[in-house]
Amino acid sequence: xxxxxxxxxxxxxxxxxxxxxxxxxxxxxxxxxxxxxxxxxxxxxxxxxxxxxxxxxxxxxxxxxxxxxxxxxxxxxxxxxxxxxxxxxxxxxxxxxxxxxxxxxxxxxxxxxxxxxxxxxxxxxxxxxxxxxxxxxxxxxxxxxxxxxxxxxxxxxxxxxxxxxxxxxxxxxxxxxxxxxxxxxxxxxxxxxxxxxxxxxxxxxxxxxxxxxxxxxxxxxxxxxxxxxxxxxxx
Amino acid sequence: xxxxxxxxxxxxxxxxxxxxxxxxxxxxxxxxxxxxxxxxxxxxxxxxxxxxxxxxxxxxxxxxxxxxxxxxxxxxxxxxxxxxxxxxxxxxxxxxxxxxxxxxxxxxxxxxxxxxxxxxxxxxxxxxxxxxxxxxxxxxxxxxxxxxxxxxxxxxxxxxxxxxxxxxxxxxxxxxxxxxxxxxxxxxxxxxxxxxxxxxxxxxxxxxxxxxxxxxxxxxxxxxxxxxxxxxxxxxxxxxxxxxxxxxxxxxxxxxxxxxxxxxxxxxxxxxxxxxxxxxxxxxxxxxxxxxxxxxxxxxxxxxxxx
Numbered sequence: 169x170x171x172x173x174x175x176x177x178x179x180x181x182x183x184x185x186x187x188x189x190x191x192x193x194x195x196x197x198x199x200x201x202x203x204x205x206x207x208x209x210x211x212x213x214x215x216x217x218x219x220x221x222x223x224x225x226x227x228x229x230x231x232x233x234x235x236x237x238x239x240x241x242x243x244x245x246x247x248x249x250x251x252x253x254x255x256x257x258x259x260x261x262x263x264x265x266x267x268x269x270x271x272x273x274x275x276x277x278x279x280x281x282x283x284x285x286x287x288x289x290x291x292x293x294x295x296x297x298x299x300x301x302x303x304x305x306x307x308x309x310x311x312x313x314x315x316x317x318x319x320x321x322x323x324x325x326x327x328x329x330x331x332x333x334x335x336x337x338x339x340x341x342x343x344x345x346x347x348x349x350x351x352x353x354x355x356x357x358x359x360x361x362x363x364x365x366x367x368x369x370x371x372x373x374x375x376x377x378x379x380x381x382x383x384x385x386x387x388x389x390x391x392x393x394x395x396x397x398x399x400x401x402x403x
Numbered sequence: 404x405x406x407x408x409x410x411x412x413x414x415x416x417x418x419x420x421x422x423x424x425x426x427x428x429x430x431x432x433x434x435x436x437x438x439x440x441x442x443x444x445x446x447x448x449x450x451x452x453x454x455x456x457x458x459x460x461x462x463x464x465x466x467x468x469x470x471x472x473x474x475x476x477x478x479x480x481x482x483x484x485x486x487x488x489x490x491x492x493x494x495x496x497x498x499x500x501x502x503x504x505x506x507x508x509x510x511x512x513x514x515x516x517x518x519x520x521x522x523x524x525x526x527x528x529x530x531x532x533x534x535x536x537x538x539x540x541x542x543x544x545x546x547x548x549x550x551x552x553x554x555x556x557x558x559x560x561x562x563x564x565x566x567x568x569x570x571x572x573x574x575x576x577x578x579x580x581x582x583x584x585x586x587x588x589x590x591x592x593x594x595x596x597x598x599x600x601x602x603x604x605x606x607x608x609x610x611x612x613x614x615x616x617x618x619x620x621x622x623x624x625x626x627x628x629x630x631x632x633x634x635x636x637x638x639x640x641x642x643x644x645x646x647x648x649x650x651x652x653x654x655x656x657x658x659x660x661x662x663x664x665x666x667x668x669x670x671x672x673x674x675x676x677x678x679x680x681x682x683x684x685x686x687x688x689x690x691x692x693x694x695x696x697x698x699x700x701x702x703x704x705x706x707x708x709x710x
Contacts, residue, residue, distance in 0.1 A: 189677060195624065196469050196676060236440075236679065367467050367474070368676045370440070372432030374452075374481045375467035383460055384481060389436070 169224070174208030176237050182265035183242030183361055183393040186212065187369035189234035190223045197236065198224070199366040199388075201262035201338075213261040213290075239369050240392050243359055247273045249332040252356075253300075254280040254321050254347055256339025260290045262361050263338055271298050278324060279303070282317025282343065286310035318346045325354040337361070341401050348396035358396035362387050404693055405700040406686075408447070408667050410645045411530065411568030411593035418530045418568040418593070420447040420502065420668060423701060424658065424686040427649050427672030428453055428506035428532060428572070429478065433492045434499075440679045444500045445686065447668060451492070453506045453534050456514050458484035463616035468605045473626030473651075474673050475603050477617035480508055485518045489525050496527030503527060504570065508534040512547075512560050519564040531567050533557060533592075536574030536599035545599070548574040551586035558590035570647065573597040575634050581641040588642040596647035596670060597638060598631045624673040625651045632664055639665025639706060653681065655688020662689075662701070663708035 176186065180202055187197040198220040204211035216225050227233070243266050251270050255263045260281055270277050277300040283289045284307045295302045303320050304312030313320060317339075325333070337347040338361040351358035364387040367375035371389030378387050379400040385391065411418035425448040431437060434449045443449065461481025468475040483491065488505065496503040505528050509515035515533065522528050535548035535557055547553045558571050571592040573583055584595050600621025605614040613619075631650020639646045648661030649670035658669045674681040689701070698704060 195472060195474065234678075365465065365467050365469075367476075368430070368432075368436070368679075370432075370436045370679070372436040372452075373430060373467075373476070373676065374461060374478045375476060377461070377464060377466065377481070379464075 169214070169227075170209050170211045171233065171235065172208055173210050173235055173237075176235065177205050177208050177210050180205060180210065180238035181242035182245075182269050183262055184238035184240050185366075185392060186210070186235050186237035187239055187366060188224070188236075190220050196367060197369060199239075199369065201361070201392075202238070202265045203261045204268065205265055213258065213264075215258050236369055240388055241390070243336055243361070243393050245269060245273070246334055246357075247275060248334045249275055250328045250334070251275045251277045252280070252321070252324060252328070252333060252335045253277065254282070254317055254335065254337045254339070256282040256317055256343040257284070257288060258290065259339030259343070259361075259363070261338070263336065264291055264294060266336055267295060267298055267300055271300075277301065280305070280317045280320045280324070282306070282339070283311070284308065316343070316346070318343065318350055321347065321350055325350065325356060330355040333357075335359070335396075337396070344396070345401040348399065348401065351396055359393050360396045360399065361393045362391050362399070364388075364392070404690065405702075406690070408645070408701065410570070410647065410668060412645070414568040414593045415566065416568060418448075418502065422447040422686055422689075423662065423668035424682050424689070425504075425647065425668055425670045426450055426675065426682055427670035428534065430672035430675050434501075434503060435495065437675075437679055441683055446501050446682055447686075448502045448504055448529070450504045450506050450532055450670065451488075452482050453480045453508045454482050454485050454488050454518065455480060455508055456485055456518050458482060458487065465614060465616050466620075468614045468620070470603070470605060470622065471626060473622050473624035474676070475605055475615060475620040475622050476600070477615045477620035479617060485521045489521065493525050493527035499527070502529035504530040504532050506532040506534050506572070507561075512553075512557050515557050516560040516564040519561040519567070519569075523565040523567060528567065530570060530593075531561065531565060532570040532572050532596060533561050534572050534599070536572050536576075545574045545576055548583065549577045551582050554583050555586040555590035558587045558592050562591040568593040570594045570596050572599055573638070574599045575630065576602050580634055581637050584638040584642050588644045592644060594645040594647060594667075595638060595642060596649055598627070598634050598650045601627055601630065623651065625653055627651045628653075628657060632660055635661055635666050636664040636709070640709065652685070655685045655692060658685050658689060659692055659704065660708075662704045663706070665706040665709055667705055
């Protein structure tokens, strides 16, 4: 879905999110990562999974939306030689905006996309068009390599010098936990974008916290992008 | 047009608000979170996040569940603790025009008194709201608000520990709220705010387990408004200290209903999550209503619908 939001597009950075009031019902705003940014437009990318996304998908072209944003901290872009982006499922959405920002730097961008089945593989061609080296994995083997995206990641990291490599990831928590573990073993700097139910979106309500080595942190305002070694996923 | 309200007429320092629209504790952080979204200085008052003696981590996730016209939360009073609040937040508040009220919660009566004592005389802090109604903590909180004797004891202890105006925030998770309100007023409360969230829960039927990490949480939002309004009506008829209405207020007409039920001021909470500007929209709506109805002073509306 493409949104015309000039003021936001001007200052938004990959990894940040928009908090959108879709209708009077459901009650809370819904967070969406920035998928693509061009001119005064921002694209968001989502699957219809509940009442909020269902209502959003019914909006007609030209409809007005109440958008709060850009919110949160985005990816910290570093001009390191090897940029590895790994996304699972719809988690690939914010990585595309990141790749768009990275293509202007003199770095090599390698993208790993994972999904359950071939039908669920997203953005493969879009990344390729940008000039990224793309590899895919599906759990059932219907597309790309059979297995997990993190299996490909392990292979790739073997051939890259850790100090000249940076990793960015977005996807289900289970995948992020494995990415963090692999990054840690390989001593590669890694940033992960977390997904949570976001309530206020500005750090006031403390509803969207995640456990870190130094206590709870707010996904909406201290994240959603964190350094992987500070987050305690699945604990 | 006069929108100002005095919430602590019996207190030496008083608590004069330029208008009756406040933010509810726990929904507005420390005020700073929203200052880039709108002019928070226009608000009647800001009530900050519930503050304990030492910092508190809060409850496990998930902490938020959306329900029909409402919100269940089990944050569990995650906060930085009173000393950090005095050091890191109060200096900024001292430069603000809008009065900041610190909501406090303790596990023992002594803890409440100690927190109140720490806050006494700190520049930037204009009043204390005593939280004897949080449903999300194991010890203290709503326990004290559940019976008149302990509610009065906490109130008296806090009053002794500070010269600041003291608001006491009540729970309705109790048998007779009017009785509690009278006991609290008798013990010296300058004003009474109500209601806090109602205990509730939700279950994930696929996983067959409660959705909140803490199992139970507090329900807020439009779903609880009629209940809150009734409780305000009841309490306003039982005490002669100012009453501050809170619970599901989303629009100006909601706020006016509470004022007509007997509230001198209102707190807006959960509505802010959907519309951060809700408190200001409500204030503007109250002004428009008064203009249309030819009302010069907001005091004319307080209790206007009482029979």
